[in-house]
Amino acid sequence: DEAIQISDMAHQMGVKASRLIRTLWGMGMRNITINNAVDVETAELVAAEFGYTIENVSFQEDEFIGAYEDEGELRAPVVTIMGHVDHGKTTLLDHIRKSQVAGGEAGGITQHIGAYRVETDQGPVVFIDTPGHEAFGAMRSRGAAVTDIVVLIVAADDGVMPTTREAIAHAKEAEVPIVVAINKIDKPDSNVGRVEQMLMKEGLVGEKFGGETTIAHISAKTGEGVNELLESLAVQAEVLELRAPVEGPAAGTVIESRVDKGRGTVATVLVQAGELHKGDIVVANEFSGKVRGLYTPAGKKVKNALPSTPVELLGLDGAPPAGERFHVVDSEKDARQIVSHRREQRRRKESVLSGPSLLERIKSKK
Numbered sequence: 145d146e147a148i149q150i151s152d153m154a155h156q157m158g159v160k161a162s163r164l165i166r167t168l169w170g171m172g173m174r175n176i177t178i179n180n181a182v183d184v185e186t187a188e189l190v191a192a193e194f195g196y197t198i199e200n201v202s203f204q205e206d207e208f209i210g211a212y213e214d215e216g217e218l219r220a221p222v223v224t225i226m227g228h229v230d231h232g233k234t235t236l237l238d239h240i241r242k243s244q245v246a247g248g249e250a251g252g253i254t255q256h257i258g259a260y261r262v263e264t265d266q267g268p269v270v271f272i273d274t275p276g277h278e279a280f281g282a283m284r285s286r287g288a289a290v291t292d293i294v295v296l297i298v299a300a301d302d303g304v305m306p307t308t309r310e311a312i313a314h315a316k317e318a319e320v321p322i323v324v325a326i327n328k329i330d331k332p333d334s335n336v337g338r339v340e341q342m343l344m345k346e347g348l349v350g351e352k353f354g355g356e357t358t359i360a361h362i363s364a365k366t367g368e369g370v371n372e373l374l375e376s377l378a379v380q381a382e383v384l385e386l387r388a389p390v391e392g393p394a395a396g397t398v399i400e401s402r403v404d405k406g407r408g409t410v411a412t413v414l415v416q417a418g419e420l421h422k423g424d425i426v427v428a429n430e431f432s433g434k435v436r437g438l439y440t441p442a443g444k445k446v447k448n449a450l451p452s453t454p455v456e457l458l459g460l461d462g463a464p465p466a467g468e469r470f471h472v473v474d475s476e477k478d479a480r481q482i483v484s485h486r487r488e489q490r491r492r493k494e495s496v497l498s499g500p501s502l503l504e505r506i507k508s509k510k
């Protein structure tokens with residue numbers, strides 16, 4: 145949905161903007177002014193009146209994520225936990241995070257973070273802390289394909305609920321494999337068999353019933369079965385053969401960002417391709433900057449980050465929204481150019497008048 149500014153168009157065709165506007169008025173677009181933009185269809189019709197055709201020669205940004213899946217080195221899976229409210233998403237994430245923070249990164253400052261990476265005996269696994277499918281949906285609507293595996297958590301004392309079904313639908317639509325975690329097995333009223341029957345009705349048939357779905361039995365509270373769950377995620381990743389190029393400029397997705405009084409913009413990003421270094425020039429949405437510092441989610445300073453690594457990035461000149469892509473560019477000049485192009489594109493979109501396009505108007509007249 146490109147848009148063309150009236151003033152630009154007049155300039156390009158070498159006609160006065162007022163003439164162009166009068167022509168548009170004559171064609172029925174009564175409320176257009178020099179401050180507006182028109183959609184491409186409208187621009188084509190008007191240009192034809194002046195004997196011109198419209199050609200798209202605009203600056204095109206590279207599609208830099210999504211094309212890499214079969215290339216490069218094996219990488220850790222990125223996992224999102226989904227499920228019905230109170231089935232234990234937060235408890236499970238907390239359990240995984242605590243055991244890891246206590247074990248590996250003592251001395252680090254633990255704070256609220258949007259993503260973290262844990263080491264299992266079978267390999268590393270990355271968790272994105274966006275519990276709930278709204279966040280999953282928001283990310284996806286921005287075009288961010290971050291999740292490789294969904295962990296569907298189902299409470300053993302409650303079973304499949306409406307939100308469980310929605311989560312299954314979301315995962316299927318995104319073509320993301322599901323690993324089931326039946327949670328709260330420590331509770332006396334838990335009934336794993338009943339839940340497995342319910343899951344079967346949703347098309348999730350466990351391996352022990354001849355199906356293909358990995359179903360782990362866990363207690364997020366006591367930690368029972370959690371290691372097995374983590375290991376099955378690492379195994380699933382091996383099956384998926386997740387890969388990413390480790391060389392070249394980094395690219396990835398913003399998980400969350402905020403402006404901190406002392407540290408400036410702190411963006412938690414997931415590196416998905418290439419290697420991110422301190423000192424790199426990064427562009428994300430309409431923001432850019434030189435990477436001043438990189439930290440693990442536990443607060444440890446690092447010099448670089450490879451694919452499937454979440455890091456806190458300091459140095460952006462503003463906070464890009466979650467789900468936006470980031471990428472490294474060659475120079476500050478390139479960064480400025482991309483940012484100003486994006487701002488321009490947004491302004492143009494914002495200045496397009498709402499209502500039917502000229503083509504729609506003409507069609508409806510007939």
Ligand code: GDP
Nearest residue numbers: 228229230231232233234235327328363364365
């Ligand atoms: P969420 O809404 O999915 O994030 O669910 P929470 O993690 O907030 O858990 C909801 C409630 O269930 C809390 O009171 C938890 O302490 C409890 N809970 C979560 N996992 C377990 C478990 O494995 N066993 C027991 N007994 N309680 C659990």
Ligand code: MG
Nearest residue numbers: 233234235275
């Ligand atoms: Mg929760």
